[in-house]
Amino acid sequence: GEDVEQSLFLSVREGDSSVINCTYTDSSSTYLYWYKQEPGAGLQLLTYIFSNMDMKQDQRLTVLLNKKDKHLSLRIADTQTGDSAIYFCAESNAGNNRKLIWGLGTSLAVNP
Amino acid sequence: NAGVTQTPKFQVLKTGQSMTLQCAQDMNHNSMYWYRQDPGMGLRLIYYSASEGTTDKGEVPNGYNVSRLNKREFSLRLESAAPSQTSVYFCASSEAMGRNSPLHFGNGTRLTVT
Numbered sequence: 001g002e003d004v005e006q007s008l009f010l011s012v013r014e015g016d017s018s019v020i021n022c023t024y025t026d027s028s029s030t031y032l033y034w035y036k037q038e039p040g041a042g043l044q045l046l047t048y049i050f051s052n053m054d055m056k057q058d059q060r061l062t063v064l065l066n067k068k069d070k071h072l073s074l075r076i077a078d079t080q081t082g083d084s085a086i087y088f089c090a091e092s093n094a095g096n097n098r099k100l101i102w103g104l105g106t107s108l109a110v111n112p
Numbered sequence: 113n114a115g116v117t118q119t120p121k122f123q124v125l126k127t128g129q130s131m132t133l134q135c136a137q138d139m140n141h142n143s144m145y146w147y148r149q150d151p152g153m154g155l156r157l158i159y160y161s162a163s164e165g166t167t168d169k170g171e172v173p174n175g176y177n178v179s180r181l182n183k184r185e186f187s188l189r190l191e192s193a194a195p196s197q198t199s200v201y202f203c204a205s206s207e208a209m210g211r212n213s214p215l216h217f218g219n220g221t222r223l224t225v226t
Contacts, residue, residue: 030212031212033214040219040220041219041220042116042202042204042217042218042219042220043155043202043204043215043217044217045214045215045216048212048214050212088154088155092212099145099157099160099170099209100215102155103154104152104153104154105154
């Protein structure tokens with residue numbers, strides 16, 4: 001079945017770039033999303049990319065999509081302590097747009 | 113702009129008790145969802161409502177029921193709570209299903225069943 005995988009933890013120093021990776025199995029994915037969850041809160045949409053794109057930039061965020069390898073990454077430039085959170089990758093596909101397939105989330109720790 | 117509002121924020125139940133989690137959205141969204149979040153399990157879809165008047169089972173519907181009361185409100189009921197239902201519950205809404213329609217989440221209900 002469809003699956004989305006992420007590494008569980010990432011630790012970076014403040015001011016460095018963070019790169020959070022995600023792989024997915026469904027070759028018919030149409031949209032891929034990045035959500036952020038801060039402690040005690042719900043998930044917020046950070047950004048998304050359509051499957052016919054290979055890059056999207058939004059201020060400090062850069063999303064790269066390698067459709068051939070089914071690999072998605074989120075780069076956060078100049079990482080700040082406020083970026084400490086769990087980041088979820090999710091994908092939707094043309095065949096089953098009724099629900100998103102979620103990764104387990106990557107917990108990003110930013111050290112001063 | 114409230115977005116998605118869930119009540120209560122916290123709840124402790126004894127095994128066998130019942131309760132209803134409430135969710136309301138003010139974005140005029142057609143679709144609404146209930147998820148549970150458990151450590152190491154990620155987000156799992158319990159039930160969803162593609163549009164007012166319809167509800168469907170997600171991945172983990174056993175032990176739950178839902179009601180789409182109107183376009184704004186979507187409630188989740190636990191008829192006889194079990195310790196396995198200890199979790200954080202999130203309600204979400206989206207403009208529609210079937211196209212790029214990101215989910216908007218509430219802040220969650222933290223439920224403990226003893």
